[in-house]
Amino acid sequence: MGKTLAEKIIAAHAEQDSVSAGDLVTVNVDVVMANDITAPIAINSFDAVGVEEVFNPDRIMLVPSHFTPNKDIKSAEQARTLARFAESQMLSHRFQVGRSGIEHVILPERGLVLPGDLVVGGDSHTCTYGALGAFATGMGSTDIAVTMATGQTWLRVPETMKFVYHGQRQQWVYGKDMILRTIGEISVDGALYRAMEFTGQGITGLGMSDRLTMANMIIEAGGKCGFMPFDAVTQEYVEARATRSYTPYAADDDADYVSVHEFDLSDMEPQVACPYSPDNVKPVSQVEPEKVDQVFIGSCTNGRFEDFAIVADILEKTGREFHPDVRVMIIPGSQAVYLDVLRQGWIELFTLAGGAVSTSTCGPCLGGHMGVLASEEVCVSTSNRNFRGRMGHRDARVFLANPAIATASAILGRIGHPDEL
Amino acid sequence: MKLQGNVWKFGDNIDTDVIIPARYLNTTDPVTLAAHCMEDIDETFASSVQPGDIMVGGANFGCGSSREHAPISIKGAGVSCIVAESFARIFFRNAINIGLPILESVDAARDAQKGDRLTVDLTAGTITNARTGQTYQANPYPPFVLAIIEAGGLVPYTRNTLGIEI
Ligand code: SF4
Numbered sequence: 237m238g239k240t241l242a243e244k245i246i247a248a249h250a251e252q253d254s255v256s257a258g259d260l261v262t263v264n265v266d267v268v269m270a271n272d273i274t275a276p277i278a279i280n281s282f283d284a285v286g287v288e289e290v291f292n293p294d295r296i297m298l299v300p301s302h303f304t305p306n307k308d309i310k311s312a313e314q315a316r317t318l319a320r321f322a323e324s325q326m327l328s329h330r331f332q333v334g335r336s337g338i339e340h341v342i343l344p345e346r347g348l349v350l351p352g353d354l355v356v357g358g359d360s361h362t363c364t365y366g367a368l369g370a371f372a373t374g375m376g377s378t379d380i381a382v383t384m385a386t387g388q389t390w391l392r393v394p395e396t397m398k399f400v401y402h403g404q405r406q407q408w409v410y411g412k413d414m415i416l417r418t419i420g421e422i423s424v425d426g427a428l429y430r431a432m433e434f435t436g437q438g439i440t441g442l443g444m445s446d447r448l449t450m451a452n453m454i455i456e457a458g459g460k461c462g463f464m465p466f467d468a469v470t471q472e473y474v475e476a477r478a479t480r481s482y483t484p485y486a487a488d489d490d491a492d493y494v495s496v497h498e499f500d501l502s503d504m505e506p507q508v509a510c511p512y513s514p515d516n517v518k519p520v521s522q523v524e525p526e527k528v529d530q531v532f533i534g535s536c537t538n539g540r541f542e543d544f545a546i547v548a549d550i551l552e553k554t555g556r557e558f559h560p561d562v563r564v565m566i567i568p569g570s571q572a573v574y575l576d577v578l579r580q581g582w583i584e585l586f587t588l589a590g591g592a593v594s595t596s597t598c599g600p601c602l603g604g605h606m607g608v609l610a611s612e613e614v615c616v617s618t619s620n621r622n623f624r625g626r627m628g629h630r631d632a633r634v635f636l637a638n639p640a641i642a643t644a645s646a647i648l649g650r651i652g653h654p655d656e657l
Numbered sequence: 658m659k660l661q662g663n664v665w666k667f668g669d670n671i672d673t674d675v676i677i678p679a680r681y682l683n684t685t686d687p688v689t690l691a692a693h694c695m696e697d698i699d700e701t702f703a704s705s706v707q708p709g710d711i712m713v714g715g716a717n718f719g720c721g722s723s724r725e726h727a728p729i730s731i732k733g734a735g736v737s738c739i740v741a742e743s744f745a746r747i748f749f750r751n752a753i754n755i756g757l758p759i760l761e762s763v764d765a766a767r768d769a770q771k772g773d774r775l776t777v778d779l780t781a782g783t784i785t786n787a788r789t790g791q792t793y794q795a796n797p798y799p800p801f802v803l804a805i806i807e808a809g810g811l812v813p814y815t816r817n818t819l820g821i822e823i
Binding site: 260273274276277280281284285286287302303307308310311314357358359360362374375376377378379381382385386390392424425428429455458460513602603604608621623624625626628630 | 670672674675678679680682683684685697698716717720721722723724725726728729743745746747750751754755799801810811812815816819821
């Protein structure tokens with residue numbers, strides 16, 4: 237029997253010839269990540285372990301992005317905890333405000349996570365790096381502390397589900413719609429404890445930005461990790477960035493999958509996840525055209541250059557402005573993305589259209605700052621979660637969508653489609 | 658080791674944003690976190706929960722973010738143990754790692770009602786409901802996970818394996 241990507245990468249990091257789904261193994265970890273919310277607890281636990289030094293100062297990434305630029309004194313103290321630890325442990329990679337961004341945008345962008353890596357992160361969306369063909373999974377702070385100390389962690393080798401996408405995408409349909417549709421189909425616990433492998437013509441045709449968006453949201457189906465195949469797109473993206481050597485893996489043709497799910501893209505509309513769950517997914521034509529109070533375009537799901545290109549394209553082609561009653565928060569996912577957007581002239585474009593463009597932060601995605609919702613407000617967001625209370629008041633309602641639907645809704649002042657403009 | 662407490666019953670897919678909303682994640686203090694535990698779905702929980710009480714959930718308990726603040730806030734509120742039909746995987750690890758006992762049993766979780774009194778025997782992995790008189794067997798932990806629980810969490814477990822003296 238052949239092996240899945242999860243089995244191959246885990247075996248290589250467990251120094252075993254092969255492992256199979258269900259095995260419990262101890263693995264060597266290539267990269268450990270934590271952020272301003274999870275690292276403070278991890279640093280405390282690291283001290284409690286009683287080890288003097290981290291296992292490898294080149295491979296630990298402490299990225300403040302949630303409440304930064306520091307929104308209050310408590311957040312400032314959390315960010316300071318990260319900076320001091322990075323200094324005292326002489327970590328090679330530092331992530332200061334102004335030179336950084338959201339962890340899941342900058343780690344791939346800077347070639348710090350690579351194909352074939354085994355990555356654990358103190359953030360559930362660590363699974364994003366599966367777009368590069370890495371085994372990447374989220375863990376809590378105590379797991380991160382112990383991994384920072386030992387360079388190892390334990391894993392249960394997951395079963396793998398295979399997702400095949402056929403046909404040609406329609407206009408205004410992106411990776412975001414493909415993953416929302418998938419989560420809608422299998423539900424928020426449809427991939428619990430499992431790996432998800434994405435294949436088919438519909439995946440081959442996706443750029444890295446869309447692949448990162450899709451891998452980002454596998455946790456919304458309960459998945460442990462997700463994988464895009466290593467191909468020419470991956471190679472081109474990685475070659476331009478890699479900071480060290482790497483080993484790509486491919487799943488065997490006769491690998492053992494617990495299930496195979498097929499999707500036809502040819503008649504798929506843009507998808508929207510309605511409150512209060514990422515699996516409450518409908519085609520946009522079946523969503524009530526509700527009035528919106530805020531639109532958020534950004535986050536580790538859709539905060540990359542290609543996402544803002546969609547916004548710019550719609551504004552330029554239609555010559556329209558955002559609706560005067562809507563707060564439009566536009567937040568590039570990293571300073572590098574910010575600079576690219578700036579150089580295109582889009583910050584001027586977005587600002588003239590009535591948008592508020594901010595420096596990189598998670599901000600509104602988790603109801604942190606820069607766009608917290610009041611009770612009963614409605615928000616269209618390009619992020620990944622619309623749980624109750626996620627972006628502010630428990631009675632606020634969040635609709636998750638791609639950047640084109642978000643832009644159209646921002647212009648129309650209600651949930652809508654670019655074809656209506 | 659036996660735990661005894663009254664049931665607080667919750668549904669399926671209880672996510673970590675509901676357990677402890679992100680707006681409180683600018684602190685790691687268990688007392689502050691406990692004061693806001695579950696407030697977005699049950700405002701009475703944090704003020705009325707009694708030490709030793711047992712939380713009962715449906716499927717996929719603890720889904721969503723990796724925040725360890727979620728089990729910390731539950732433990733900080735005095736909850737002695739969580740029984741659910743199933744747990745989201747990061748939450749499962751986090752709870753075990755910080756020494757908050759959690760047990761998976763579909764029947765025990767479904768049958769329990771708010772206010773029921775449960776007795777949980779962690780060594781035997783059994784849950785007894787005083788109202789129905791029924792005893793349920795929870796899914797067993799893998800031996801490796803059991804070793805972490807017996808050591809009192811992942812930090813003491815790692816200290817033991819690395820041979821670091823207390
Ligand atoms: S953008 Fe949102 S989902 Fe992504 S890391 Fe930040 S808070 Fe988490």
